[in-house]
Amino acid sequence: MDENENARSKNLLRKLWLPTLVVVIVGYVGHTYKHYFIGTPAYKLSEEDVKLLKKALLEQAVIKHDEICSETTNSCYTMTDYVFLEGEEFTVMRMMVLNNAKPFSYSQTEVMLPKDMTIDKVNTRKWPVNKRKLASVYTKMMAGMGFVMEALSFEPKSMQQMLMIGLGGGVINNFLSTLGPETMINLTTVELDPEVFSLALDWFHLVETPTNRVVVGDGIEFIREASAKDDKYKVILIDACYDDFRPVFCPVEGFINPETIKDIANILDDDGILSVNVLTSSKEKGDGAKNILALYEKHFTSCFYTYITHPNKKVAAQQQLLFCTHRKNWSYREQESRFLRNLQRVDQTFDFELRGAYTTD
Numbered sequence: 001m002d003e004n005e006n007a008r009s010k011n012l013l014r015k016l017w018l019p020t021l022v023v024v025i026v027g028y029v030g031h032t033y034k035h036y037f038i039g040t041p042a043y044k045l046s047e048e049d050v051k052l053l054k055k056a057l058l059e060q061a062v063i064k065h066d067e068i069c070s071e072t073t074n075s076c077y078t079m080t081d082y083v084f085l086e087g088e089e090f091t092v093m094r095m096m097v098l099n100n101a102k103p104f105s106y107s108q109t110e111v112m113l114p115k116d117m118t119i120d121k122v123n124t125r126k127w128p129v130n131k132r133k134l135a136s137v138y139t140k141m142m143a144g145m146g147f148v149m150e151a152l153s154f155e156p157k158s159m160q161q162m163l164m165i166g167l168g169g170g171v172i173n174n175f176l177s178t179l180g181p182e183t184m185i186n187l188t189t190v191e192l193d194p195e196v197f198s199l200a201l202d203w204f205h206l207v208e209t210p211t212n213r214v215v216v217g218d219g220i221e222f223i224r225e226a227s228a229k230d231d232k233y234k235v236i237l238i239d240a241c242y243d244d245f246r247p248v249f250c251p252v253e254g255f256i257n258p259e260t261i262k263d264i265a266n267i268l269d270d271d272g273i274l275s276v277n278v279l280t281s282s283k284e285k286g287d288g289a290k291n292i293l294a295l296y297e298k299h300f301t302s303c304f305y306t307y308i309t310h311p312n313k314k315v316a317a318q319q320q321l322l323f324c325t326h327r328k329n330w331s332y333r334e335q336e337s338r339f340l341r342n343l344q345r346v347d348q349t350f351d352f353e354l355r356g357a358y359t360t361d
Contacts, residue, residue: 079095081125092111093110094204107168137308138277149342151234161186170206173212174204190217236264270327274324281317306359333361
């Protein structure tokens with residue numbers, strides 16, 4: 001950017017934002033603008049102004065919006081937009097960071113530059129969420145492995161029942177909502193914290209529908225009641241974590257309780273799959289994950305892990321996803337060629353690029 005263009009981009013920001021600045025450091029150094037024009041008549045920005053706006057945003061790198069604390073769990077979350085440029089691609093990522101577990105984001109999603117950019121839309125807080133795009137490997141794995149392991153069909157003949165414990169920002173819910181009615185997925189999500197549900201609605205633009213519902217309550221109790229009613233699900237996702245670092249960060253202790261695991265096994269369809277997000281300290285050296293695997297293997301016919309390496313090598317944690325099913329000989333090792341063939345279709349259909357993004361036993 002030359003000096004004249006740099007000056008013009010800064011002048012544009014001065015025209016669009018109030019001059020209230022907060023300096024923050026969250027891995028990057030940048031300016032955070034906390035207040036914007038309110039009630040200013042909207043006008044469409046020119047293509048040149050939008051280009052300058054992008055460059056000005058890149059100079060900020062980090063836009064901290066708000067910090068919200070839950071009265072239910074006392075957990076606090078920071079809502080921040082991060083600005084990135086890869087080649088010619090301009091991206092703004094919204095991250096819901098759990099303050100006691102930095103640098104991990106509780107949820108993350110891409111927000112998009114409004115097509116009709118006007119002065120009242122300059123605040124990235126107001127930008128639309130890209131619901132079709134999942135930002136992390138683990139959310140892609142959770143959303144896609146049901147198809148890879150053939151619990152879900154791309155051409156179903158009846159409703160495909162799906163249960164998720166732990167909402168986060170609702171990014172998986174958002175993604176599934178974009179697949180269209182032809183996939184016939186009927187998703188029920190159970191979230192313990194009503195504040196997290198509110199954040200998903202407000203910051204991640206979650207929309208409930210008759211086939212994408214959220215129940216605010218205890219996931220373990222929900223599973224227990226579902227087991228008593230002999231309900232069945234094609235896919236069960238367990239993404240329930242503590243709000244601070246410990247040897248086993250995910251799942252919470254209730255989901256390594258033998259009685260709870262038994263109830264989960266009871267409500268999983270014969271051809272269904274279970275996915276559990278397992279996040280452990282690297283100091284565990286695999287012991288925590290191995291213990292969880294041993295507990296689940298007592299109630300399921302086939303179980304295996306996939307391992308996700310965090311791009312920041314300094315992060316002292318190991319993320320893995322545990323997959324279990326009642327189907328015989330249905331582990332990754334036993335069905336590798338079949339699963340890889342299915343994975344290719346998932347990657348092509350959803351643009352996941354999962355192949356090579358994980359390892360397995």
